[in-house]
Amino acid sequence: MGPGPSDVSARVLGALSRPTIGHLDPLFLQLMDEIKALLQYAFQTKNPLTLPISAPGSAGMEACFANLVSPGDTVIVCQNGVFGGRMKENVERCGGTAVMVQDEWGRSVDPAKVESAFIAHPEASILAFVHAETSTGASSDAAALCELATRHGALSIVDTVTSLAGIEVAVDRWQADAVYSGTQKCLSCVPGISPVTFSERAVARINQRTHKVQSWFLDMQLVMEYWGGDGKRAYHHTAPVNDLYALHEALLILQEEGLEASHARHLHNHQALVAGLEAMGLAMAVDAAHRLPQLNSVTIPQGVDDAALRSALLNEFDLEIGAGLGALAGKTWRIGLMGFASNERNVLYCLQALEAVLQSQGAPICAGQALPAARAALGQ
Amino acid sequence: MGPGPSDVSARVLGALSRPTIGHLDPLFLQLMDEIKALLQYAFQTKNPLTLPISAPGSAGMEACFANLVSPGDTVIVCQNGVFGGRMKENVERCGGTAVMVQDEWGRSVDPAKVESAFIAHPEASILAFVHAETSTGASSDAAALCELATRHGALSIVDTVTSLAGIEVAVDRWQADAVYSGTQKCLSCVPGISPVTFSERAVARINQRTHKVQSWFLDMQLVMEYWGGDGKRAYHHTAPVNDLYALHEALLILQEEGLEASHARHLHNHQALVAGLEAMGLAMAVDAAHRLPQLNSVTIPQGVDDAALRSALLNEFDLEIGAGLGALAGKTWRIGLMGFASNERNVLYCLQALEAVLQSQGAPICAGQALPAARAALGQ
Numbered sequence: 062m063g064p065g066p067s068d069v070s071a072r073v074l075g076a077l078s079r080p081t082i083g084h085l086d087p088l089f090l091q092l093m094d095e096i097k098a099l100l101q102y103a104f105q106t107k108n109p110l111t112l113p114i115s116a117p118g119s120a121g122m123e124a125c126f127a128n129l130v131s132p133g134d135t136v137i138v139c140q141n142g143v144f145g146g147r148m149k150e151n152v153e154r155c156g157g158t159a160v161m162v163q164d165e166w167g168r169s170v171d172p173a174k175v176e177s178a179f180i181a182h183p184e185a186s187i188l189a190f191v192h193a194e195t196s197t198g199a200s201s202d203a204a205a206l207c208e209l210a211t212r213h214g215a216l217s218i219v220d221t222v223t224s225l226a227g228i229e230v231a232v233d234r235w236q237a238d239a240v241y242s243g244t245q246k247c248l249s250c251v252p253g254i255s256p257v258t259f260s261e262r263a264v265a266r267i268n269q270r271t272h273k274v275q276s277w278f279l280d281m282q283l284v285m286e287y288w289g290g291d292g293k294r295a296y297h298h299t300a301p302v303n304d305l306y307a308l309h310e311a312l313l314i315l316q317e318e319g320l321e322a323s324h325a326r327h328l329h330n331h332q333a334l335v336a337g338l339e340a341m342g343l344a345m346a347v348d349a350a351h352r353l354p355q356l357n358s359v360t361i362p363q364g365v366d367d368a369a370l371r372s373a374l375l376n377e378f379d380l381e382i383g384a385g386l387g388a389l390a391g392k393t394w395r396i397g398l399m400g401f402a403s404n405e406r407n408v409l410y411c412l413q414a415l416e417a418v419l420q421s422q423g424a425p426i427c428a429g430q431a432l433p434a435a436r437a438a439l440g441q
Numbered sequence: 442m443g444p445g446p447s448d449v450s451a452r453v454l455g456a457l458s459r460p461t462i463g464h465l466d467p468l469f470l471q472l473m474d475e476i477k478a479l480l481q482y483a484f485q486t487k488n489p490l491t492l493p494i495s496a497p498g499s500a501g502m503e504a505c506f507a508n509l510v511s512p513g514d515t516v517i518v519c520q521n522g523v524f525g526g527r528m529k530e531n532v533e534r535c536g537g538t539a540v541m542v543q544d545e546w547g548r549s550v551d552p553a554k555v556e557s558a559f560i561a562h563p564e565a566s567i568l569a570f571v572h573a574e575t576s577t578g579a580s581s582d583a584a585a586l587c588e589l590a591t592r593h594g595a596l597s598i599v600d601t602v603t604s605l606a607g608i609e610v611a612v613d614r615w616q617a618d619a620v621y622s623g624t625q626k627c628l629s630c631v632p633g634i635s636p637v638t639f640s641e642r643a644v645a646r647i648n649q650r651t652h653k654v655q656s657w658f659l660d661m662q663l664v665m666e667y668w669g670g671d672g673k674r675a676y677h678h679t680a681p682v683n684d685l686y687a688l689h690e691a692l693l694i695l696q697e698e699g700l701e702a703s704h705a706r707h708l709h710n711h712q713a714l715v716a717g718l719e720a721m722g723l724a725m726a727v728d729a730a731h732r733l734p735q736l737n738s739v740t741i742p743q744g745v746d747d748a749a750l751r752s753a754l755l756n757e758f759d760l761e762i763g764a765g766l767g768a769l770a771g772k773t774w775r776i777g778l779m780g781f782a783s784n785e786r787n788v789l790y791c792l793q794a795l796e797a798v799l800q801s802q803g804a805p806i807c808a809g810q811a812l813p814a815a816r817a818a819l820g821q
Contacts, residue, residue: 066682069461077683078458081449081631083761115633116496119678120658127656150657245679251461253495253633253681275655276507277530278500296766298499299625301633302446303457304684381463386676 063383066245066252067399076310084300099312104258106232111258112288115301118222121241121255124279125218128267132156136187137178139170142194143387166388169351170201179213187216193224196386198358199351207235227327227355238263249400250311254304327354330403337412337435342427346393357396365424378414443763446625446632447779456690464680479692484638486612491638492668495681498602501621501635504659505598508647512536516567517558519550522574523767546768549731550581559593567596573604576766578738579731587615607707607735618643629780630691634684707734710783717792717815722807726773737776745804758794
């Protein structure tokens with residue numbers, strides 16, 4: 062129940078461990094087509110260029126920036142947590158200039174500030190932001206931000222690593238241009254793969270490039286030749302065959318449940334966890350309006366030993382919760398309710414364990430209140 | 442029995458499918474230490490900077506070039522197959538100039554040509570070559586080439602994707618500087634991970650860089666902070682936890698067998714396969730002195746339908762062999778005897794299947810000779 066990797070179901074682990082076949086085997090090519098269609102469903106897009114990058118989410122991020130940012134480009138980067146900072150690194154390493162729009166960690170990106178940045182920098186050709194900040198547990202209004210980008214003639218790059226399948230990700234409705242995610246959050250697949258999708262506008266910009274992408278491995282014009290729809294399937298690199306078996310299975314599970322049902326389940330369990338935490342006397346670190354149901358940031362009460370508490374949870378209760386990251390280290394815990402791990406049993410178990418360890422540390426909590434509150438929220 | 446991914450044993454698949462834990466879990470950090478030590482054994486090195494890159498071999502290649510090549514650098518690149526060409530792409534995308542040393546596909550790299558290139562280009566700061574060309578099945582003399590680099594004050598970048606564990610890879614004895622490999626060849630692990638090792642000279646050059654590595658994901662100064670020996674374990678990206686379980690198990694299996702025994706087994710089965718193929722009347726595409734035991738290139742006889750033969754092997758015999766790649770497409774087959782798949786049963790099965798399909802195509806082969814020849818070579 063940390064910020065990811067989330068628990069992986071036995072069904073996905075079973076798929077993962079099927080015998081490895083060749084990355085050009087006709088059966089594997091068929092699986093690739095199915096993965097593409099399942100990813101299009103997950104991202105709610107018809108983009109033909111939708112595929113899993115053979116590396117973690119950070120590489121998916123880099124694939125978006127390296128293919129779309131050329132030296133000299135101005136990119137407006139929104140930062141309200143760790144991952145906006147990583148976007149800035151990407152822009153600069155591609156030779157671009159990052160115009161930073163800063164918001165407090167734990168708050169949403171403010172569209173008014175982004176609008177001002179576009180007015181101050183009419184040359185900006187890309188807007189980049191994080192839909193669901195894994196470091197803080199706050200969501201931002203992707204529809205509004207993508208609309209701003211489109212209105213100012215810029216492309217949008219959107220980080221949906223933690224949002225995909227946990228809250229709505231509507232790539233086509235948003236008119237988002239380059240969107241990346243990870244497998245190890247609400248898809249509850251093994252870590253190591255990054256689904257990405259590029260709009261037709263993004264593909265046009267890639268095809269108009271006048272110099273090569275600085276990364277051979279992440280050059281989408283080459284990756285497309287293996288994953289593309291023209292049936293050529295030119296060898297680019299050896300695909301991570303087993304990880305893709307697992308992704309296929311995780312995406313099938315998502316399709317079986319349905320996106321809306323998955324979102325509702327994440328919300329339901331989140332509300333019960335919050336009810337229990339607040340009944341215990343703990344405070345959420347993010348405003349109710351912008352909380353991610355799949356990643357619950359909790360303010361660490363004064364006097365509690367953060368590291369000792371997390372160790373006790375891990376060693377005595379076999380339960381991982383996440384530490385704060387970056388500016389929030391030592392100030393918050395991050396409790397994941399992601400994908401397969403977003404279930405009623407985990408909500409109740411986490412509350413019990415947390416209460417027990419807090420009590421053993423002598424923290425001033427309201428004992429015995431959390432479980433009844435959570436059960437009531439669950440309708441039990 | 443293609444050029445990789447090779448067959449993965451049930452033991453490695455079992456490790457792969459263990460429950461996913463956090464990438465900062467103390468148990469996982471311990472596993473990382475063990476993987477590092479096991480990789481040092483496999484590479485025959487004491488290099489502290491030895492670790493698995495969280496992406497396929499192509500990304501391992503890129504990690505070596507992106508960290509060591511700066512804009513304006515001259516790099517001597519040896520090409521005797523597909524992967525030397527990929528190295529050239531990497532040099533150029535890093536802003537360097539590639540001086541190409543060309544050898545015929547299927548032949549070894551000629552050290553005399555490399556010496557001439559160093560004399561003609563005294564400014565060259567790196568020599569890059571492929572130890573075992575996966576596209577042709579030819580090996581090159583890594584010890585001699587690394588020695589040339591050292592003598593001319595250059596670093597060496599060595600591709601050991603197909604060689605590691607199949608033939609000797611002696612990083613410290615060679616004084617090689619940056620060496621990358623893959624998991625999906627003679628380690629018989631799932632594809633998707635690239636072991637790399639950097640010498641102290643290479644680390645010194647990385648630390649002397651005056652501008653950032655163009656890839657954030659592959660920036661070894663950042664990757665080191667997670668994998669490094671200082672115990673900090675700073676978060677960089679989410680490690681591919683399950684793939685690393687599998688790599689750990691594959692490396693344990695290698696250690697249990699021992700490197701020398703593994704090399705001897707690859708050679709033994711290779712000799713039997715060659716005896717059978719030649720008894721059938723087929724010709725090997727690479728000179729005996731430079732054949733890779735783990736990757737056997739066979740000249741396709743005139744009049745044989747390459748694609749139809751490989752389809753028949755796959756569909757009727759459940760057996761994959763590789764097509765020729767690049768300049769050798771349609772001219773050779775590539776039969777892998779890699780890692781777990783290098784065994785007597787596979788040698789005999791492949792010969793039987795190949796003979797049956799060639800006969801059904803009416804190819805002029807010596808029927809009934811292959812199995813006795815192979816059995817004799819196996820000492821059966």
